[in-house]
Amino acid sequence: MKRLPPLPALHTFLITAQCCNFTRAADLLHITQGAVSRQIAGLESHLGYPLFQRQARGLSLTTQGRELFPRIQQVFALIDEAVEQVGAKREALQLKAPTCVMRWLLPRLLQWQAVRPDVPVELTTTVQHAVDFRREEFDAAVVYGAHPGNSVVAHHLFDEQLTPVCSQQLIAGPVPLKTLADLEQHMLLHPTRDQRDWETWLKVAGTKVNNISKGQHFDTLDLAMSVASQGTGVAIGDWALIGEDLSAGRLVTPFDLKVRTGAAYYLVYPERPDPSPQLRELIDWLLVQAAERTDQPPA
Incomplete structure (x- = not known):
């Protein structure tokens, strides 16, 4: 040669x-x-x-x-x-998100990578609901809570809406779950260490149950949803995050009431410098995904 x-x-x-x-x-x-x-x-x-x-x-x-x-x-x-x-x-995009939004975000990021394998995303999950771009080197983040204010560019994804969820197996079981009073016959599953979500929903529903403090508490929404899907009890879930579970039949909603808490999920990024074309494309794509959710209930 x-x-x-x-x-x-x-x-x-x-x-x-x-x-x-x-x-x-x-x-x-x-x-x-x-x-x-x-x-x-x-x-x-x-x-x-x-x-x-x-x-x-x-x-x-x-x-x-x-x-x-x-x-x-x-x-x-x-x-x-x-x-x-x-x-x-x-050069992967660095994205941070709380664990509570993983049920919605992760499947969509997998779709994104299938469509745009040339723009990889590295996802960091956390139990924190906020981000500090002054100290954390992320290109963007999903945050949960009140509007994050003017320190970042924020795009609204969807509002939190609480509703009870359980498995079809539990609905079809020997213990009825047809009225609000029937909740006292089942274990209530809490997605956090407190019982605030259940209390918020029951207050709007206009009822009280005696077993609210006797339920099982979890560190994440994902754990509570997984246990609920096994027929162990009734969890309080966020309607915006359980569309995949409802479509697949892993979870059902025994009651129609959905309660807006005032909290929401936002996609945020620093005001400066301007986002790269790749980040801008990912942001636009996720906003379209949020707007086109088939599981979005009427306002």
């Missing part, structure tokens, strides 16, 4: 051919004029034909040099394009 000419020498030829002057080429390459001359001479020796005609007033390309020049230009253009594309693929 014929040995290819060295890449640095080809690059020196490319720059020299563009200006046809050893001194100017040396300035552009940040090497000496003698080094340029030696690399060109070595390349000509390797190739077996001259590339430049040395003249009193400068250089001119030989016939072989004129034929080689555009091809070497194309080679280095392809190298530049390859380096840029590979570098872009490795």
Whole structure:
């Protein structure tokens, strides 16, 4: 196999051919004029034909040099394009989100990666509901609670709406669950360490139950939903986050009442610098996903 000419020498030829002057080429390459001359001479020796005609007033390309020049230009253009594309693929967008929104967010990020594998997303989950871009190096985040204010650019995804959920197995079981009073015959599952969500929903429903403090508490919404899907009890869930479970039949809603708490989910990013085109595209895509949810109830 014929040995290819060295890449640095080809690059020196490319720059020299563009200006046809050893001194100017040396300035552009940040090497000496003698080094340029030696690399060109070595390349000509390797190739077996001259590339430049040395003249009193400068250089001119030989016939072989004129034929080689555009091809070497194309080679280095392809190298530049390859380096840029590979570098872009490795630069993943950094996204932070609370664990409570994973049931909605994770399936959609998997869809995003299937559609745009060239724009990877690295997701960091946390039990925290907020983000501090001054101390945390994320490109964007999903936050839960009140409107995050003017310190960030915030896009509303959807409101929190509480409703009881359980398995079809529990509904069809021997213990009825047809009226609000029937809740006292079942274990109530709490998605947090307090019982605030159940209390909020029961207050709007206009009823009280005696077993609210005897239920099982969990650290995350996902754990409470998983236990509920196994028929163990009735959980209080966020309608906005359980659409996949309802569609798959893992969970059902025994009552129609959905209670807005005033909290919501927001997609946020720093005001400056402006988001990259890749981040802007991901943000727009997630906003469309939030707007097109088939499980969105009437307002």
